[in-house]
Amino acid sequence: MSCWQTVQDYALRSVGIGERLLPREDFTLCEQFTLIGSGMIWNIYFGLVALLAGFFLATALAMGKASHNRLLRKPSEWFIFLFRGSPLFIQFFFAYFLFLSLKGVSSVFDPFTSAGLGAAVVLFFNTAAYTGEIFYGALLSIPRGDLEAADAYGFSGWKKFRKISWPTMLRLAWPAYTNEAIFLFHATTLVYFSGFPAWQQRGDALYYASYFADKTFNPFIPYPILAMYFILFTLSVVGVFGLINRRLNRHLPAERRSKLRLRPNLLR
C-alpha cells in the first residue's frame, strides 16, 4: 500500500472518516505518521476551544478577583484556587463522575460524558483559572500613570476598561499567557490517557502513539513522532502569539517594545 493511500485512509480516522480498521501488522512509518497526525486534530480542537472560551472567563475572573466587592471576589478566588491547586488528572476524574450523575437527572447532559464536550469543558475551566491568575497579576501591575491619564481624559467605567485597563492588562500578561497556551495544548494529551473513554478507537495523538507502542512493543518510534508534532505545533503557537504581541505593542516606541516582551513576571 502506497503512502498516499495510507494518508487517504487514515488522515481523518480520529474523527471517524476513512478506513475503520486500524493497521494490524507490518506497521510502516507512514502509517504511524499519518495516524498520530490524525490524532492531533483532537489535540488542536481541545486546545482551541478551551483557549478561546477560557479567555473570556479568565477576564471575568481576573476582574472578579481584583474587585472590592466580596461577593464577586470570593467566588473568583475560590474558582482559581480550586482549579490551579489540583492536578488536571483529578479534575477529569471528578468531572466525568459528575457528568455521569447529571446524565441520570436530565438527558440534556448526555453529550457531556463524551470527550468531545466533557473534556473540553474541564480544559476550559482549567485554563480559565490559570489565565485568570495571570490576568489578575497583570491588572495589578498596570502603571498608575495610565489610569490617572484615563481619569484626566474623563474616561470612566466601561470606556476606561475597554480603552485603557484591558489592553494594558493584555499587553502585560501576554508573555505568560503564551506559556499558558503551550501548557494547555500539552495538557490535551491527558484527555484520553486518563480522563475520558475512547469510542471506536477515535482518539488523540497520544492515543494512537500508545496504540503503536503497544502493537510494535517499541516506544522509541511513535513517541518521538508525537514529540515532533508537538514541537512543530508549539513553535507555531509561539509564532502566532508573537504576532499578536507585536500588534498589542505597536503603539510603543521601539526600545520599550522589546523590553516589555521580555518581562518574565508570571511566566510558568
Add this chain to the structure above:
Amino acid sequence: MKKLLLATAALALSAGMASAETIRLGTEGAYEPWNYINDKGEVDGFERELGDELCKRTELTCEWVTNEWDSIIPNLVSGNYDAIIAGMSITAERAEVIDFTTNYTPPDPSAYLAMTPDVDVESAVISAQTSTIQASFVAEHGWTLVEFATPEETIAAVRNGEADAVLADKSYLAPFAAEEDDLVLLEREEQIGGGVGMGFRKSDTELKAKFDAAIQSMKDDGTLNALIAKWEVASTF
C-alpha cells in the same frame, strides 16, 4: 548464549552468591485472581503461588516486581526484569517480540458481563480495557467499542450505562457476576488468545527452557491443576 549464562554464574559465585541465582519476575498487580496486591501490600494470587513453586523447582531465587501493563514488554526486553508472569495471553503478535513458555492455563474463552442477559453484542456498546486482546477483537468485528484505561473502569461503565456489556477474561468477570446481583455473564463467549504463558527475552533461551521444564513437571504431577482449581482462573488441563 552459553557464554552469557556462564558469565552470570561466575559473577554470582564471585559475588559470594553461593546459593542460587536471583531472577526478577515482573507482574501487574491489578488483575484478580491472577495477580493482585493483597491487604498486606504484597503481590498475591494464582501467579504468585505458581511463580514461587516454579522458582522452587528451578532452584532459583525469585523477586517480584510490579510494572504498568502498558510498558510491561518494553521493560522486559530492556532488561529491567527477567520474566513476565502477568496473565498474559500468548498471541502471535507478542510472540514476535518475546518468547513464551508453554501455556500454564488452557486457552479459555473471554466472557461478556452485562446488566441484563439479553444484550445483542453485535449492536451494543462494548467496553474493554485499552490494548488488550479483547479490545482488538471488538474493533476487528466492527462493533461499537469504548475503551478505558483500567479494567475497573470498564465494569463501572456497564453499571452507569455508558456501555451495554464489558468483554474481558472470564476469570476476571466471574467474581463480579457472583458477588453483585445486578451484573450477569452473557451466554455468548469468545475464543480469543492461546492460553496464558510466561514471557522471556528471546535471548534468554536457557532460562525459558528451565521454566518450560518446571511447568511441564507441574502439569504432570497434577499440582498445576490443583492451583488452577483453587484460584478458579481457568479450566483445568
Add this chain to the structure above:
Amino acid sequence: MFNFCTDPDTLPKLEWFACYLTTGKHMGFYFSFGTVLLLLAITAPAALLFGFGGASAARARFLPLRWFGKAYISIVRGVPDIAFFLFFVIALDQGFEWMRHKVKCPDWDQPIRQGNDFVVCAQAKLPLGTAPQWVHETYGFSLAVLTFAIVFGAFSANVIYGAMRAVPKAQIETAEAYGMSRRQTFWRILVPQMWVFALPGLSNLWMVLIKATPLLFLLGVEDIVYWARNLGGTANPRFTDYPHADWRMWYFLALLVFYLLFTKVSELVLDRIMRRLSHGQDTAAGEAQRRAAGGPP
C-alpha cells in the same frame, strides 16, 4: 495492626475502619505521600540547577554552547511531559547501561541489540542483577528524579533566561564602569539581582511541578495515584478481608485535599520569600516596602 483485627467481618463500623485504614496496603499508600514529597524536595533544586545551566548556556558567547542551550530549552519545552516520560526513562536507562558496558566489558563479542532485546554484560547492568530490591527501587526513583529535573529544568531555564535579561542594563553598565570582568559582572551583579525577576515564574513552575506528580506512575514509581486507584477499586471478598464497593471517589477526594493544602502552604511560603527578595530592590514591590517602612517618598 490492632489485636482485634483478626476477624474484620464481625467488627462494628468504627473498628472496621480502624483496621481497614491500617492494612499493609494502606501503609504503602501513606508511604507514597512521603515518596512524592521527597521527589519534589530533590527535583526542585536539581531542576533549578539544570535551568541555571541551560540559561547560562543559552547566553554563552561560544556559539555551539549557545545552540545547545537554546535547543535544550525549546525542544524539551515543546514536548508534552507525558510523551517524554513514556519513552525517556527506558532510553536513559539503556544509555547508562550501554556506557557501562563499553567501559566494563571491552571484549564482549555479541551484539547489544539482538532483535528487540537489549543485552549488556552482567557487570554493566544497572543495578546489578544480584542487587537487593531496595537498590532497584532507589535506582528507579533516581531515574524519575533525573527525568523530572531535565523536563522542568528546561522550563526554569526559560524563566531564568528571561530574568537575566530583565536585570536593568544600568546595573551591568555600572559594573563594567567599575572595571569588573565579564565573569565578575555575571556572578556579582547579574546572578544576585535576577532572582527577584525569576521568582514569580519559578514559583508558578513549582505549582506546575506539584501537579505533575500524578504522572510518576508512568516512571515506575508507586505514587499516591497508583495506590489510590488500587485501593479505591471494588474489593471482592474473595481477595481481601475488607470488601467494599467502588470507593475511588473517596480516595481521589483525599488526594484533592492533599494537593489543595500543599498548594496553599506553598503559596504562603513563596509569598514570604518574595517579600524578602524584594527588599531593597529597584522594583514596584521594593518601593512599596521602602515606603511602608517610612522611607522618604
